[in-house]
Amino acid sequence: MNKWLRRALVGVLVAVVVVYVAILAIVYVFQRDLQYDRSGRVFELSETKLSGAELVTIPNLDGSSITGWYQPPAAGKLLILYFRGNAQSFSREHERYEAFVQAGYGFLAFDYRGFPASPGEVTEAHVLADGLAAYDWVKAKGYPIVIWGRSLGSGPATYVASQRESDALLLETPFDSAVAVAGDRYGFLPVDLLMSDQYHVDQWIKDVTEPVYVAHGTADRTIGVAHGERVYALAPNKDELWIEPGADHTDLWARGIWERAEAFFVRSEAKLGR
Template sequence: MKQFKRIALGIGIVAVVAYGLVLGAMYVFQRDFQYDRGGRLFALSETTLAQAEQVRIPSAGGSVVTGWYQTPAQGKPLIVYFRGNAQSFSREHERYEAFVADGYGFLAFDYRGFPGSPGEVTEANILADGLAAFDWAAAKGFPIVLWGRSLGSGPATYVASLRDADALLLETPFDSAVSVAADRYWFLPVGWLMADQFPVDQWIKEVSEPVLVAHGTADRTIGVSHGERVYALAPNPDELWIEPGAGHSDMWARGLWERAKGFFARAEAGAR
């Protein structure tokens, strides 16, 4: 019996130590788990964006973020696009090509720490870069609509809560980054560990712009319930589009741009 107790005690000690090591690793390397900062900045010459220009936008602390910009056609708004959590914004150039083909302008950019913009990736820097990008775009004098995809739903909602735009489109959003982490790492106290929590569920309550949320039922990166919760909290909801069988990266191919154009047209009509 004593030997059994010693074995059980030893196993318990090993389990506690192992759990502590996991906690320590998650805390120290949490941003390596949270952000995908690989890839490269595409050249505009690799796209069909013949009229777009690469721009450098001053941000907080003397930093600079890199983006692409094109003015809209007359009567169309400028889309400020908050990219998701994978490589560089420039890899999504087909989206920007579709925007300009239909007369929309756009500004898309890399947050600090991603391929186009030097610096450290943190929630504070991402939010500051989002505000800097919006203010830079607003100075151009065009109507502005916001588009936040995945990770970008955080800064897009934050900016909408502090600035005046005509619309906020959220593609596969989360209600908070810590909630997403809790879905995956249910066995860890992620609320205590995470530095970058992006409380969209708090920011959305201060958003006066009309809101469209698009999400797929087969999204395994950010579950569809996150989008549903965000939409339920929006003070000015316009549309909740739940696409059956769509995964995290499927919404564009499932017709998101057509939905977006209708939404933006409604929002612009209401803003006049």
């Protein structure tokens, strides 16, 4: 081989390695900016139809706190502990909470640390601790609790359900792990080595004794439907797997998940004799 050709090939190889290492470094340093969208504003309760809800601050054991909205349920109804996804503030989903309240359900929804309503740094450890703090705070109110986790929220929702007692666990567009989702997107990178916040739902779900309902869409481009199918397969106490044809990541509310959720909660309560 011509020595100039050899030098050119070595030069190309070195350039490829340098670029690849640079990509690894950028992904590692900025991984949480890629994983979490902490932009957006916090809606005021006065901008919603939640006339009976209140702004609450929930303390953590380490002295930090999280901020959310809380409303107790009507007599004989459940309280929904809602774990939001990874984008902007929990308050942007106020139409969901309005539907809960209109049907008589109570709710607690909040921002994890590092998101608009709750100061601090977002990490997996903080998100999980915030989830436990929210559960413990609302459990003290004395109402029966069901847990609803959406997207990223499927991580802390499943973790809390594995550590605490509730009446049901609903997972909307869940992943079996966040690192598996990253692997889907960045298969050319060793994401299992790079990623700090991996959220292993596939491990936690095995310790969940509550009835589990999983909802996913076949056209989900954010978290593929196979993730939801795998989560459901691992659940010890299966209730139902709803796969909606043609639904993308944010379509399930408009496709009727609330009506299905209500029926699931009623089934779960009937099994408990309530």
